[in-house]
Amino acid sequence: MKKELKKFLAFCFILFIAVSTFSNVYASDLKTSLNIIQKESETKYLDKEQGYISKTIVNSNTNTGEVTIELKVSNTKKQIEEITKYENTEIYIMVSENIVKEAETLQRYADNIEKLAGNILKINSKTKIGIIGITGTIRETTEQEDGKVVWGENDEGEVAGSSSNAEVVVKLTDNVDTIIKGIKSMNSSKIEYRTNLQAAIKLANQSWSNNTNKILISLYDNVPNIAIGVKGHASYGSWNSPYKTPEEAIKGKHEEIATYTKNEILSLKNSNVSFFVLRPDDTSYDETWYSTTTGEKILDFDGSPYVQKLYGTIGSPTYGKMYSFNDDSINNIITESIYQDVKEVIQQDIKNVKIEDYFPKDIIDNFDFSYVGTPSIGNVTDGIDKETRSITWNIENLKGNEVATLKYNLKIKDMNNKNLLNKTIPTNEKVVLIYNDIENEKYTVTLESSPKIQLSEVKEPIKDNNDDDSTVAKGELPQTGVGIGLVSAIIILCSISIIWYFRCNKMKEI
Secondary structure: HHHHHHHHHHHHHHHHHHHHHHHHHHHHOOOOEEEEEEEEOOOOOOHHOEEEEEEEEEEEEEOEEEEEEEEEEEOOOHHHHHHHOOOOEEEEEEEEHHHHOOOOHHHHHHHHHHHHHHHHHOOOOOOEEEEEOOEEEOOOEOOOOOOOEOOOOOOOOOOOOOOOOOOEEEEEEEOOOHHHHHHHOOOOOOEEEEOHHHHHHHHOOOOOOOOOEEEEOOOOOOOOOEEEOOOOOOOOOOOOOOOOOOOHHHHHHHHHHHHHHHHHHHHHHHHOEEEEEEEEOOOOEEEEEOOOOOOOEOOOOOOOHHHHHHHHHHOEOOOOOOOOOOOOOOHHHHHHHHHHHHHHOOOOEEEEEEEEEOOOOHHHEEEEEEEEEOOOOOEEEOEEOOOOOOEEEEEEOOOOOOEEEEEEEEEOOOOOOOEEEOEEEEEEEEEEEEEEEEEEEOEEEOOOOOOOOEEEEEEOOEEEOOOOOOOOEEEEEEOOOOOOOHEEEEEEEEHHHHHHHHHHHHHHOO
């Protein structure tokens, strides 16, 4: 009896081990995948739509339970981001090279441009500024005591204007000293030119780099004397002139100058160039014309209609924005009004930029964290701080139209973690962005939206053994709970136990 009981107990123990092993093997057959429930966070814009912050799952492996997340901070205005994103800003300032003839005038322009350029470079360090000098054909005249005008031997009144009547005085630079030095060294011979504004605009429009935010500022406030193909002198009465009288010739010349230069201004619109021009609110323009042969005055000319045709008015400029120095000093217009409008066009730098990325407990407890490379800008703390459950990314300065990115991996520790099954897990709790604008005002932006993931069970179809391998049964294999094999093993164990129990009792009776 005791011997038989020992055999029975040994058998039960062996069967128990077998069943346990089967059960463990079965449990290890649980198949899961890590799925993306929400790929991207919302796009959270900074104050005044200065830029934005966002998070995106950029890579994933469902079988190994791994996702790669990109945290992005962009200093790009919303409207620029939605249309065209420019990497840099380029500004050309047009000045007449005739300003060098008077030292006081030259110094005033240099001082104003220095202040304007310095302020612009302060708000956007990726900006470059250049100077275009407006030249033209040479004008050399002497007025005598009797009122007659004598034309010098170097006068080029019979020479038509050309596209070469302008030059890049200062190439694009972010160095203010270089800009001022270039202005003061231009036109060292102090030549008086018949100004060709059309040539200067054309030169600027041919000098931009690709993929850049373009701004053209004209500090030239007068009516051009010539245009491309238009002479300084107005010819009339000759066999090759269509004009019969001096007045017809002068009006025809101004019509051509206004038309050609206006068309050049309008071409800036097609090239997406922001245009700011400085000139008097008063469109009156009076000229006295003299004979090129006798030097005597032949006409007092009112050119105000052509001024308006060329530039438009303060309220309705031909293109861009026009400033009137009738209402304010040139200094205030250049250093304040123009500066404020340029400030609206270009993207400002932000500084003291810091991002704190907080993670939920499910991520901390169940996922391994690792960086993918290094941040594109700045530096980041080593891994997740266990107390704050966060990482800190210090960028310091983020320039205008600049984008910073940081990538990291989250990999699940146990693909068979039943506690996570079918649970939607946010990859982040929140992201807090702190920064200062150029006025040193502090801002805080919180991104609470986050990409989401979920550990899900993989369902496999049941094959019908009586059909071809390609035929799939409609049922599904149960992947959780007690399996058919496990149930069968338990039934067998119970049956054997009952049989042995009765046999032992029978032997006892004998």
